[in-house]
Amino acid sequence: MSLVKKALFVGLSLCFSATSATASAQDTTKLAIGMSGWTGFAPLTLAQKAGFFKKHGLDVDIKFLPVKDRLLAYASGSLQCVATTIDSFIAWNANNVPVTQIFMLDASHGADGIAVRNDVNDIKELKGKTIAVETAGASPYFLLSYMMHKNGIKMSEIKTNTLSPQAAAQAFNAGQVDVAMSYEPYLSTVRENSTGGKILATTVEYPAIIDFVGCNPTWLKENPKAGHALVAAYSDALDMIKNNPKQAYTIMGAEVKQSAEQFEKSASFLTWKTKEDSRAYFKNDIIPFMKEATDILIDTKVIRKAPADLNALFDATYVN
Template sequence: MMIRSFGRLAVAAAVSAGIATPAMAAENTRLALGISGWTGFAPLILADKAGIFKKHGIEVDLKMIPQSSRNLALASGSIECAATTVETHVAWNTNGVPITQIFQMDKSYGADGIVARNGIKSIADLKGKSVAVSAPGTSPYFLVAWVLNKNHMSMKDINVVTLEPDAAAQAFIAGSNDAASTYEPYLSSVRDKPQVGHILATTLDYPMIMDTVGCSPKWLKANPKTAKALTDSYFDALDMITKDPDQAYTIMGAASKQTAQQFKESASLLRWANRADNEKFFASQIVPFMKEASVILKEAGVIRKLPDNYAALYDASYIK
């Protein structure tokens, strides 16, 4: 009896003193989210610059982190959430860095691709050639692995030169390497210079690049309202793109040193996923894709085993 009374008194004293007990602890409305300069992530930048995050009562620190390092940032706790491709979420989870996907951002429709010298006419011609591509566990690497797999080849058939997407495109334009895997806005830098090479394949030919935002499961459990506000902010950013495209493209283009028109052209090669798209994606598309992607990830040596439970890799409740 005395112990219970003391417990009540302790809680009352804590409330009086303004000290939060574990059950009373407020959500943290601040979070760090890892992204890159990929065009598909621009609505998050718009949500930041246009005050949409603030309207939803959250403060989001958008950190530019290469895809190959985002899992390390997540594991160290320097970020709570990350935007990346679906198969990368699978790889991180399988390799010991838990992350739960909560909303889909985009799907590439020609915004990711492989560029090659003009003498390389087919995927088969890549055999024995030098291909600049980011590290294993990134979307450019997975793109190459996927395309090779669909053409009865593997990463062992090419000579990999490890470069990030922007550097891969720049090196290719400068005359280095036989081919490169990159994405918008860097892909267009090669598209505009046909004398140095051509686009060999894109996600129009091989639709397999789609991005989601995921967060640490531990952070999600402690901050569900903040995660919901993050999701709703993304959808509000899409609404702004529809209602005020000129301002939206200007803001998003400035982040990648593009004019509004240049950014609009880059964005035409992808589709941002609205709430209805998200509902369809999580209901019927994400699991089949993760299963197919996992087989290729294992073949490419990115993961050693297939996931035990695909349903545990996402939580669709935040898109409602």
């Protein structure tokens, strides 16, 4: 090959490569997801670290934020999607911050709970006590409200000390508070430190913590493939947990400074949900639960009125 022909060939090759790279970049959808270090959200971290988001054409930035900051970031447009509980999605929509739930992440079966000193044996004994719990609007506060509601106790009949789930568990273990609401992986530190305290009740008895990924409805309309790509990447993460659990738990545990063994133990208190689980929940369960949750949110003054249409708070097409 002559030098001229060779130069022309190389130039065309470089041009083709640049065009391909540009096309690939154009096919990639950028988004930011807000979440916490809650064990139930960890497959999203796994999807990022293992390259599943990238595989499905997503460039995802995961931001770890407390629920209040998550709301502010989402409302300002800094986040396109969030991972949180159904009750939070209800509250956001009720306060004119539209967000659409598109797939189920997990359901807690003991991963959220209330820690007390050993002399407390019934939730009714908590009337008049001070409870360390995250701010109103966060999932621990809702679970506490749900527990009180089921036991005929008004939130006005207890006192609250605002602490994050991690700080609440640490304060309880240090003997600084006598009652604390927390969740995994932090609740396991209470389980492991049984001296002077115990877990009085969890989501085994009070199944009120169900998590979804929700996204901005306008963003979803502008990026019609992105919702399906999120579900696909999350499904790949669940497959990795099933087929290569050691590596998956190592990756997910590292994000919250836990060993694979510690993280696997904390994960045993919840169930990650498949696309089929989401489909069934959307069909049968989400509306009844949202109605009950809405009543509690109104009663505890987290919201003033119910969202106009509960059916508008979710879109099942992304799992169908």
